[in-house]
Amino acid sequence: MTADLVRVDAVTHLRGTTAVLSEVSLALPPARLAVLAGRSGSGKSTLLHLVAGIMAPTRGEVTVDGKRATSVHDWARVALLPQRPALAPELTVAENAQLPARLRGRDPDPDLLTRLGLDALAGRPAHDTSLGEQQRTALARTLSLTPAVALLDEPTAHQDDDHVALVLATLTAAVAAGTLVLVATHDQRIIDLADALMPLRSGRLLTPEPTD
Ligand SMILES: Nc1ncnc2c1ncn2[C@@H]1O[C@H](COP(=O)(O)OP(=O)(O)OP(=O)(O)O)[C@@H](O)[C@H]1O
Numbered sequence: 001m002t003a004d005l006v007r008v009d010a011v012t013h014l015r016g017t018t019a020v021l022s023e024v025s026l027a028l029p030p031a032r033l034a035v036l037a038g039r040s041g042s043g044k045s046t047l048l049h050l051v052a053g054i055m056a057p058t059r060g061e062v063t064v065d066g067k068r069a070t071s072v073h074d075w076a077r078v079a080l081l082p083q084r085p086a087l088a089p090e091l092t093v094a095e096n097a098q099l100p101a102r103l104r105g106r107d108p109d110p111d112l113l114t115r116l117g118l119d120a121l122a123g124r125p126a127h128d129t130s131l132g133e134q135q136r137t138a139l140a141r142t143l144s145l146t147p148a149v150a151l152l153d154e155p156t157a158h159q160d161d162d163h164v165a166l167v168l169a170t171l172t173a174a175v176a177a178g179t180l181v182l183v184a185t186h187d188q189r190i191i192d193l194a195d196a197l198m199p200l201r202s203g204r205l206l207t208p209e210p211t212d
Helices: 044-052 093-103 110-115 131-143 161-176
Strands: 006-015 018-028 033-037 059-064 078-081 149-153 180-185 196-201
Touching (some): 006 044, 018 044, 018 059, 018 196, 033 044, 033 161, 044 059, 044 149, 078 131, 093 110, 110 131, 110 161, 131 149, 131 161, 161 180
Parallel strands (some): 033 180, 033 196, 078 149, 149 180
Antiparallel strands (some): 006 018, 006 059
16 A cells, blocks of 8 residues: 555645635545545635645645644645746746756756746747746646656646647646656546546535545
C-alpha cells in the first residue's frame, strides 16, 4: 500500500457564517490523477487552496506528507495553478515558465514548453499572449520543479480541443514522473482520465476517498 501524501481530515470551512466545505475527508497517494468535480460554487477552489496552504480550514486538518499544509512553502513540494494565470507580464513566456527552476539554480526542463505548444512563443512577453497561452505558461510554471503535489484549478478552461490534448498529455506525464496531480474541473475529458474521482456537491464530498 502506498502512503498517503495529501490528507484532508474532517474539514469544514466557513466563509462568514456559511459552510462552503462540510466534513470533507480524503487521502491521496503520490503519482495519481485525482479530480475534484462539481458545479460552480461547490467548493473545489476552496479545497485546492486549503491543500495549497493559502489558508487554514476553520475546522479539521489538511496535511501534506504529514506536515500541516499552511507550513509548506516549497514549490517543489506543493505547486498551485490558480484559476487566473497571474504571470509576471513583462517576463517572457519562457522566463515565467522557468522562474521556479531558475530561482532554485536548477536547469529548466525545456520539454515542458514544447509539450504545451509554447515553443514559438517562448521569447514573447507574457502580456502579449492570449489567455489560453497564459494558462499553459502558468501550467508549465506550476510543473517546473516536478512538484510532489500539483494543484490545478480548471487547467483546460481557456483551451481549444487541440490544446486540451496537450494539457492532458502533460498531466499524464506529470503523474508518470511521480506527481500527485489534483485537478478541480468540470471537463469530462479530464474526468475520463482520472485515477480517482471526488464529486463535490454544495461543499460535501459525495463518495468515500479513492483507493489504490
Ligand atoms: N472570498 C470569498 N468570500 C466569500 N465567499 C467565497 C469566497 N470565495 C468563495 N466563496 C464562496 O465559497 C463557495 C465555494 O467557492 P469555490 O470558489 O470554492 O467554488 P468552485 O467549486 O471552485 O466554483 P467555480 O467552479 O465557479 O470556480 C461559493 O459559494 C463561493 O461563493
